[in-house]
Amino acid sequence: METLKKVVGYICKDRLRVTILFFLCMHIFYSVAFLIADVDAGNTIHMVAAFIYVVLLVQLKDGEDKLRIFTELLVQIIVFTIAATYILGWDAGYGMFLLIMIPGMFFIGCDIERPEWYNGVASVSLLLSFWLLIRISDWFVSEAALQWSDYKHRCYVTNAFLASLLLLCFGVAFEMEIRRIEVNLKDKNLMLIQMASHDALTNLFNRRIMNDLLQKAGNVKREYGRDYSVCICDIDDFKKINDTYGHDCGDYVLKEVARLLVENSKTDQVARWGGEEFLILLRDMTAADSFSVINDVRRAISEHCYEYSGQKIKVTMTFGMSHSKYMNGKENMILQADSRLYEGKQSGKNCVKA
Structure with missing residues (x-):
């Protein structure tokens, strides 16, 4: 648990960058896995997704607007999930990331200045995308998805593990953030009490x-x-x-x-x-x-x-x-x-x- 807290502590320092890195590593892993399994469609879609995340990282390095990159990240997750569901099938489990990113969106966006309506629109977009995929998943499927059914269960289990890991990190991060805020509030209250009761120069009672x-x-x-x-x-x-x-x-x-x-x-x-x-x-x-x-x-x-x-x-x-x-x-x-x-x-x- 302590190791996990250290990892989450690092995540809290630059939430957007670390989240992009997480998805980049995930797509690279899947790209290699599908290449080994000789599933060209899966390999291709994950390679394209990995390239997009590299572009997002480069933009962050160049100091581009964080809100725009954050929005691009959410759009990329929605578009990829729709594409992956069509190419690889609903049973592959990619739809889970749409739900995971709802609490993740609030966590990542905490240190990004954004309009008041932003969270509502982003949450509805993620939920609506998930609901639509459920509704159309029976017929919204490519021929390639039918050809690799032997690997779907493994893919689903892997996605479930990765989504659970990401959700766990978000949960621990929320707890750490709340504790950090509580400590800061206590420190500020003590400072205000000190300022209200003591002389600033001599530190004696006022x-x-x-x-x-x-x-x-x-x-x-x-x-x-x-x-x-x-x-x-x-x-x-x-x-x-x-x-x-x-x-x-x-x-x-x-x-x-x-x-x-x-x-x-x-x-x-x-x-x-x-x-x-x-x-x-x-x-x-x-x-x-x-x-x-x-x-x-x-x-x-x-x-x-x-x-x-x-x-x-x-x-x-x-x-x-x-x-x-x-x-x-x-x-x-x-x-x-x-x-x-x-x-x-x-x-x-x-x-x-x-």
Whole structure:
């Protein structure tokens, strides 16, 4: 089964080309078989069909319109089946390929841009051809078909095997395609969730998600009495960094600071609050423990070596904190932390105010 899936995986890469190759090989095989069996009519019709498929392959190589070649493929299958039924008889089993190509048509045409009416017209054409051949098969037969009756059963069995193999490949291919689409949809959904909840540059939570986390922390405080701290921090003189080294350097500093905030704050609940401003939510900590953690974060930020395009950059941050033991409500916590941040900026920066 794994080998079959690998084969079908290859088929999925260029469905039209591989389908043409399948029929080309089938006709070459039959041409040789009829030549050995000394059935000239069968040999001739399969040689002509093989030549047509070679032409289709050459057209594909030259980059011709895929829809036109796909249409030529379907027409070739219908015309050949009618001709083979007349020359070799209905009992040879060539009519099976008309039915097999109905699901095959949808599979092959998935990656070919075509009009909305195309599938309906093609399906009706294949079904109508099959039905007409059944209706006229009793009298629509050549003298040659009557002369090789000893080989009809073998031909029918071979066609049944080839048609079943082709149908099996189409079925497995459909399953693989559905699974591929499901995986792509899951990946895209995860990407959309990531985009909706995280800042694109720093990969931290965005403001909307942090507001939800703050609301949940407040609810837990009210119900279970579990304290939390809010810290708002800001990169000192960030405008000067942008003006001196450029905005690409500013982006580099933002990403480095974001990484250090997460690594040293003992929490993953860190958000880019806006511009060069960040918010850290610390749960289940006393005011003193929260202050100690944030001071360690401040020290890590200021002691880190920032180097961009061969230039070392000095980066510090100022932190303002509030604790749920002394303040109630998300808005009040944020306002107090922001007020403490302003005090820290006024008192010299690179400090923690609580």
